[in-house]
Amino acid sequence: MFDLAKAVNSPSAAEPAYAINKGPASCTLIYQSEDFRTLIEEVFLFEGWPEPTIIKESIYSNQIDHADLNNIVLLELNHSDDVVEDARYFASQIPPHKGVIVIAKEDAISTLRTLKEMGFYYLFWPTEKQDLAEFILHVNKNVSDISGLYKSRKAKRVAVVGSKGGIGTTFIACELAFILSNQGADTILVDHQYRGSNIDVMLGMETLQRYNISEMATPLLELDDESASLYLQPVKSHLRLLAMESQQADTDVLEVCQYLCQMLDRQTNFIVEDYSASISFWVDAMQLLEHSDVVILVIEPSISSVRNARYLIESLQNMSMAGGRKIRIIPIVNRHRAVDSYELDHKEVEHYLETKVPISLAFSKQVSHWIIEGRRVSQCDKSMGRAFNDLVLLINGKAKAKTMNWLKRLMMR
Numbered sequence: 001m002f003d004l005a006k007a008v009n010s011p012s013a014a015e016p017a018y019a020i021n022k023g024p025a026s027c028t029l030i031y032q033s034e035d036f037r038t039l040i041e042e043v044f045l046f047e048g049w050p051e052p053t054i055i056k057e058s059i060y061s062n063q064i065d066h067a068d069l070n071n072i073v074l075l076e077l078n079h080s081d082d083v084v085e086d087a088r089y090f091a092s093q094i095p096p097h098k099g100v101i102v103i104a105k106e107d108a109i110s111t112l113r114t115l116k117e118m119g120f121y122y123l124f125w126p127t128e129k130q131d132l133a134e135f136i137l138h139v140n141k142n143v144s145d146i147s148g149l150y151k152s153r154k155a156k157r158v159a160v161v162g163s164k165g166g167i168g169t170t171f172i173a174c175e176l177a178f179i180l181s182n183q184g185a186d187t188i189l190v191d192h193q194y195r196g197s198n199i200d201v202m203l204g205m206e207t208l209q210r211y212n213i214s215e216m217a218t219p220l221l222e223l224d225d226e227s228a229s230l231y232l233q234p235v236k237s238h239l240r241l242l243a244m245e246s247q248q249a250d251t252d253v254l255e256v257c258q259y260l261c262q263m264l265d266r267q268t269n270f271i272v273e274d275y276s277a278s279i280s281f282w283v284d285a286m287q288l289l290e291h292s293d294v295v296i297l298v299i300e301p302s303i304s305s306v307r308n309a310r311y312l313i314e315s316l317q318n319m320s321m322a323g324g325r326k327i328r329i330i331p332i333v334n335r336h337r338a339v340d341s342y343e344l345d346h347k348e349v350e351h352y353l354e355t356k357v358p359i360s361l362a363f364s365k366q367v368s369h370w371i372i373e374g375r376r377v378s379q380c381d382k383s384m385g386r387a388f389n390d391l392v393l394l395i396n397g398k399a400k401a402k403t404m405n406w407l408k409r410l411m412m413r
Helices: 004-009 034-048 081-092 111-118 130-147 146-152 169-182 200-201 225-230 248-264 285-291 302-325 346-353 367-372 382-395 406-411
Strands: 027-030 053-055 072-076 099-104 119-122 156-160 187-191 232-236 240-243 270-275 294-299 328-334 360-362
Touching: 004 130, 027 034, 027 406, 034 130, 034 232, 072 130, 081 111, 099 130, 099 285, 111 119, 111 360, 119 130, 130 146, 156 169, 156 200, 156 285, 169 200, 169 240, 169 294, 169 328, 169 382, 187 248, 200 240, 200 367, 225 232, 240 248, 240 302, 240 382, 248 270, 294 302, 294 382, 302 328, 328 346, 360 382
Parallel strands: 027 053, 027 072, 072 099, 099 119, 156 270, 156 294, 187 240, 187 270, 294 328, 328 360
Antiparallel strands: 232 240
C-alpha cells in the first residue's frame, strides 16, 4: 500500500528536482539614465536579489574605485557616443574576474563582435524585465562556473622586447607600467632578467626581494590564483612586480614565470614583461606568439638594431599567419644617446623595417639623473610623456592623440 506520510517525509521528496539560481550575490550598476536605473531596481526588487551598488559617474571618472566593483557590473552606455571605445577603456580598468554586461542601443554586428572579443556580455536596449532578469541569471551562472564569455576575459599581456642590449628596454617597460597603473589599471611588471637586473633602480624601489624558484613553499602545479599572487611585490598603488631567481638555467626560471603569469592573468588588467636583450636567453618569436597579445619592439637607429628588429618582425608575421593567431607589433625608436651617435634617421629606420614606427623617444641628457632621483621621466619631460601616452593608446587599440601646431594652440588661448 502506498504510504503518503512516508513519501512526504522522505529526503528525496524534500529536494528540488532542479538547481535554483538565486541570482547575483552582489552587483554594481553604473548608469546614465534614470529610466534604466529604475528598471534595474524594479527587477532586483521583484526577484528578491540584494540591492545593487549604484553609481552615476562617467566611466572615465577617477572617483570610481574599480577594485571595489562587485563581481557583476551592469554598464549602461545608452548615451555613449562610441560604445566600443568606452567599453574598451572600461575593460582596461577592471580586473578580468568581473562579469560585465554592457547595455546600449547600438545593434551593429561589429559592436557585438568587438564586445564579445573583449569578454563583455551585450544586451540591446530597450529590453523587457523578464529578459533582463534571465540575462543576469545567465551571466551570474557563467561567473560562478567560470564559463562562457566570462572565461575568455584575461589580462592583456604586453611584451617589451629589445632588439639589442643597452637601448633602454627596461626603462620603457617600467615607464609604461607606471603610466598604466597611474590611469587606474591594475598592472603586473615581470622582470625576465634574473641576474644583475637594475629594475629596482628604474622603479625607484629601496629594496628588491627576488623569490628563488627552488625555495617555493608550494609545488608549482599545486598553486592556485591566491598563492601565485604571494610572489608579487607591491611597488605602488595598482602596480606589482614579479621578480624570480634561481641557480638553475634561466630558461627554467622563464618557465616558472610564464606559469605564474597564466595563474595571475585573471587578477589584473595588464601584464608587462621586460625582455631586455641583455637577458641570457634568446626570446624567440614562437614564445612571444604563444604568450603575448602585444609586442613593443624597442629599436635604436643603428644598423645592427634595425636588422635584428626586422628579423623578429618577419618571424612574428610568418608564424602568426601560419598559426592563425594575431599579434600586434608596435615598434618604438629610443634615441638614448645624442642624435649624432646614430647612422640612421627615422625615415631610414621605417624604410629598412618596411613598416611605420609610430613612437619615437627623443634624446634627453637628464634621463639618467631623473631615474637616479627616483622621478618618473614621463612626468618630467613633456615630449616623453606624450610619447608614452600615445603608446598606451596604441596598446588599447586606439589612435594616437593628434598634436596641434603652435598656431592652433595660440588661437585657442
